[in-house]
Every structure is written in C-alpha cells, then in structure tokens.
Amino acid sequence: MTALNRFELVVIAKSLNIVQQELCNQMPAQFRLQTLGRLRLLDTDGHDIPFPQMGLIILAYLKLRGLLTFSRADIATLLWGDEDPGQSFANLRKSASRILARQNTIGHQFLSFSSSAVTIAADTIETDVDFLPTDDPTVGRALTVALASRLREDFLRDIKPLSKTLADWIDREREAHLGVLRRCILSIGLTGDDAENRPIKDVAIKLLEHDPADEEVRNLLRGSMYQKAAAAMATLQTGFDPAVAIPDPRRPENHKGLPRLVLLPPSSGEARPEVALFASALIEDVTIGMCSLRSLSVIAPYSAAKMRDHADKAATYERYAISYILDSRLTNEGNGHSLFVQLIFFGSDEVIWADRFELSGSGLVKSRRDIAHRLAEAVSRQIHMNETARSDYEQDAGVYRSFLRGQGHLMNLGLPEVRRARKYFREALQLNPAFAPAQSGLSRSYFLEWLVTARNDRSLLSMAEGHAQDAIVSDPHLPTAYKELGVAKLYMRQFDESAEFFATAEALSPNYANLIASFGDALIQASRPQEGLKKVEHAIELNPIAPDEYFWTAAGACYSLGRYEEALSYIGRMNDRAPADRLSAACWGMLGDGRKASQFVRKTFDVHPAFDLDTWMALVPFKEEWQRQHYKEGLIKAGF
DSSP states (O other), X not given: OOOOOHHHHXXXXXXXXXXXXXXXXXXXXXXXXXXXSSOEEEOTTSOBOOOOHHHHHHHHHHHHHTOSEEEHHHHXXXXXXSSSHHHHHXXXXXXXXXXXXXXXXXXXXXXXXXXXXXXXXXXXXXXXXXXXXXXXXXXXXXXXXXXXXXXXXXXXXXXXXXXXXXXXHHHHHHHHHHHHHHHHXXXXXXXXXXXXXXXXXXXXXXHHHHOTTOHHHHHHHHTSHHHHHHHHHHHHHHOOOGGGSSOXXXXXTOGGGSOEEEEOOOBOTTOOHHHHHXXXXXXXXXXXXXXXXXXXXXXXXXXXXXHHTOSOHHHHHHHTXXXXXXXXXXXXXXXXXXXXXXXXXXXXXXXXXXXXXXXXXXXXXXXXXXXXXXHHHHHHHHHHHHHHHHHHHHSSHHHHHHHXXXXXXXXXXXXXXHHHHXXXXXXXXXXXXXXXXXXXXXXXHHHXXXXXXXXXXXXXXXXXXXXXXXXXXXXXXXXXXXXXXXHHHHHTTOHHHHHHHHHHHHHHOTTOHHHHHHHHHHHHHTTOHHHHHHHHHXXXXXXXXXXXXXXXXXXXXXXXXXXXXXXXXXXXXXXXXGGGHHHHHHHHHHHTOHXXXXXXXXXXXHHOTTOOHHHHHHHOOOXXXXXXXXXXXXXXXXXX
16 A cells, blocks of 8 residues: 655644544534535534635635644735735735624634734634545544545635645645545445445546546456446457557546546436436446546546536536536336437537437346446447547637637527627637638528528628538538538528538438437428428437527427417527517417517517518528418418
8 A cells, every 4th residue: 555645644644633523522613614615614504604715715724734823925925926926915905804804794703914924713613624534444434435425526626726826735635635535445445336335436436537547546446346247248249348449649647638528417307216316327337437448537427417517518518628428318208218318529519429228127237237338338439439520629729719609609599699609710710710610600600690680681691601611621521511501502592402411411420419400490491391390309309408599490390380389389498589589470370369479570670670571581491382371371460
C-alpha cells in the first residue's frame, strides 16, 4: 500500500480528535461550513445562513489550514492575486465591511479584521471535511462508505478563483480528498452489487475520470461480476475487446484531451418502481463497463444524475467539456417495458446511434447482463467511429464555442434569435473559414429568416442554398449540409432535388433527429403528410426535448390530414408559439370557432402588419393544389 503523502497526513492528523468527538457524541459546534459542492454556511438545523462569498472562502481557508490568524496582505493576495496589490487591498476593505455588517445582523462574529491581520473564531464553526478516515483497516467499511458518499461532491465546486494562489489551494484539497478516497476503496474493495457498494463504485469511476491510467482502480471495477461477464461475453460473441476498442496515441497521463462520456440515468415516466430500479442499475452497469476504455473519460453516475436535472443542459455539457451523451428512457409497451437509448454527439447535436431494448418480465438479471454488454459494445464502437468528427470540432476551442452558441440560439424561432445565431456562425467562420458546421448553420439561419418574415424574399433562400453548398464542399460527409440544401431546394419548389439531398443526408446519419424532422417537413410539403408526420414523430422520439420547429412541422401535417385539434395540441407544446399563429388561426377556422381564430389573426397582424394572404400562399411550397386550397380555406374561415 502506498504511503500517505505529507499533506494528507496533516489533514488526517488534524482530524483525528474530531472523529473521536463525533464518536463520543460530544457537543457539536454552533455553525457548520459546507465546502463540498456549493460553499455555504449552515446553522445547527441545516438552514442556510446568507454570508458574503469572500467571507466564506476566508473561513474555509483558515479553518482547513488550521490557522487562527492570517495577514491582510496574504488574504488579499489569496483572493485577488498580486498583479495589482492596491486594488486587491481595496477589494479586501470593501469585503471586510460587508462581512462585518452581515455578522452584526447574524449576531455572531466569525471573522475579525485588524489593520494587519484577519482572525477566525474557530471554536464555534466546523466543516463537512473536518474528519477524513485513513486507510487503516480499523476505520472499517461503514465509515469508508460514508466517506465515499460525502466526497462525491467536489470541494468548493462552484467557486471560480480569481487568483492562482486560491486555485492551487483548491486543487490541493481536491487531490487530498481523492488520495484518501483511493486508499480507502482499495483497502476495502467491492463486495457486491448492492446499495452499500454504489457510493464506492461512484468514487472508483470518479477516480478513473481524474486519472484514466490508474490500473489499480480500473482492476477494482473489473473485479465486479458484471464487468467480468461483460468482457468475457463481448470477446466471445463478437471478438470485440472494449479495453482496446479505441486506439490511443496519447501518453496515458495526458487524459485531459480524451473524449468525455456522460450516461444519464433513465427517465422512468410511469414505469413501475421495480422496472425503473432495474433500468437505473442497467445504466450503472454500462457505466462501469465503459470504464475499461483507456481512451475515454466517463462521468461518474452521481455527477450524471446532477447533470440530468440541470435546466440548461447544453450549458452544463459545454461547461464540463462533454463530448458524448447517452440518453435513455423507459416506455410502456402495454405488455411490458422497453428501454430506448440514444448516443448524442454534442458537437453537432447529432444522434449518432439509437436502439430500443425489450425488458423481459422474467430473467431480469440475465436480461440486464445481456443488454449491458450490447450497450457497452455499441457505444464503444460508435464513439470510435466518430472520433475524427470530434477532433474536427474540438481542435479549435474558439471556433467550437462560437458554433455552439449559434446552435443554442437556433433552438428558438424568433427573428432576433435567428440573427444572433448568424452572428456567432460568422464569428466561427472568421476564425476558420472552412468550418463546415458553421457554414451549414448560416444556411439554416437564412432559411429560418425567410420562414418567419413571410416576405417571400428569394435572396434569403439563395443565401441558404449557397452556404449549404459551401458546407458540402468543405465537408462532403456532413449530413447537416445536405439537409440544409434539401430544405432550400424544397422551398424553391425543386421537389425532386430536395428529396435526393435528404436521402443522402439520411444515409449519412440515419438517427439524426433534426435531419429526420426536416425530411418529414419535405414529405409534408410534397403532399405526403401521413409519411411526413411519421418522420416527425420519430424525430420527437429521438429528441424528446425537441425544438419548436418539430412541433410546428407536426402541426402542419395534422392540419393537412384534417386533424385540427391534434395540430393545436402540437402547437401548444412550442415554447414560442407566435410563428405558428397563422396555422392556429386556420385550425380554429376549420373547427368553426371564429372568436379564437380572430385572436390569432390579430396576433399575426401585430407582428406582420403588411401580411397579405395571396402573397403568403405563394410562399407555401405544396406540391399538389388540394393541399394549398385546404390551407387557404382555413385561413379565409379564420378571417384573413
């Protein structure tokens, strides 16, 4: 067993008395400083006590270093750096004033400030890391499991250091936590697949995420019965060894450049509790199996669960440099359940693989193992095949960042959002003129502007066509380029050419939700609304948190099929329903509700005062006249 380093010994030696106090049920401190996850101050009942962030950082620094007093100069350097000492001292004076004012409100003095030093009243405050067990076997399994559960959150997770001194200290604390965790889990090992072992598995995966070259931790996970079975079955059945699936030309310790995969816990919907538990365990098995890949960094299940609950998932994935997302959800099939999974490449928001797995009611353990093996193998292969594309996206961080921002703005159909997206795509192309995804994004932005402005400005369609062609020249294998060219050709009424480009795009990426939705739109405009609706429904299944455009397209198909209430239901699922006001008016017109129809007529004229029915009907590229007349009938009945 490797010896503890000096820093860890200091931390552990400092904590031994506190461990004894807790075991003896001695009187706790009045206040508690939470440093794992979000930094905050709590009272004895666990309630938040608002306190200035810089004051919390000072408390954590002094408390964890065992310091009662520290010079003002060093505190200023810690918090704001030493590049501008005068400004750092001024910042400290302002922070001290806010801290003292807050302490007066609370009625307790944690910190005092003299002209030369800062002092902490350490006796009345404890922290959530005051005791860290050693790897001494006498510490026992229960304390190690508790430690694993507690340290799943990163130390000072949300703090963005303004100085190198503070950043280095936070890194040292995190390294110390990981070091103690490593020694503890290697000491006790994994003894099964129950709930008690889950925190230990999470920690092991977190350690591998931190250092994929750690073979001792990797072997610990390989020792679980499901991982042994997965490796054996995958090799026997397919000759595929996941441990060597992705060639890795990098040095083992250079893990920062590895693709990062997050496997989100499945959405259970209305599934029975035992089925939901089974599905969660299945995804955990796959996560452990993926840890055998030396050329892939896997996010621990605990962090994955947190990411699933974030409102702005795209920003979260960008923040943590996620390359691939495995999304899954349970669906009720009447006589049983199935697990739908899709692998998304975050760079292009493209579903690069999707499949559905039946969950049998009997033999669930066998089913779990079999599905876990198949999932791990399929995901490994798809990531391997997509690595060239990932490299193209991520080789220039500035280009990639601008492209992602543009993609984010295209999620909404309002004209200001579309034009903001175009700004970011142009920004990306200024950095790399041959970046095909940004050229494709520009094409999309011009088409969407043509659509929402409803002015039949042919120059916008020509721009969309030109940028899509440029994207194909830059990258002949980019599905979105063919998709956007298909869209432009569709609204130019070149139906046969449009279908050819969509077919090429679908052949390149058969599970790309945005592509399938656009293909559905093309079929609807080509007077094949039933086929088109099926495509759009499949796209929504692939991308359940779908952009407004999917629902708008589905609503148009339903209108053409005479299913007006269903069309309105789809429109109701849009975040911004204004672009579909004309269609809403037509639906209510056909349903005979003139009052509601007139509301949408007014809304249309509020946004487009110069709207003209004949001009608008000239824009709509229906192939067959019956579909055009049907739509026009609804608009006339609505009051246009």
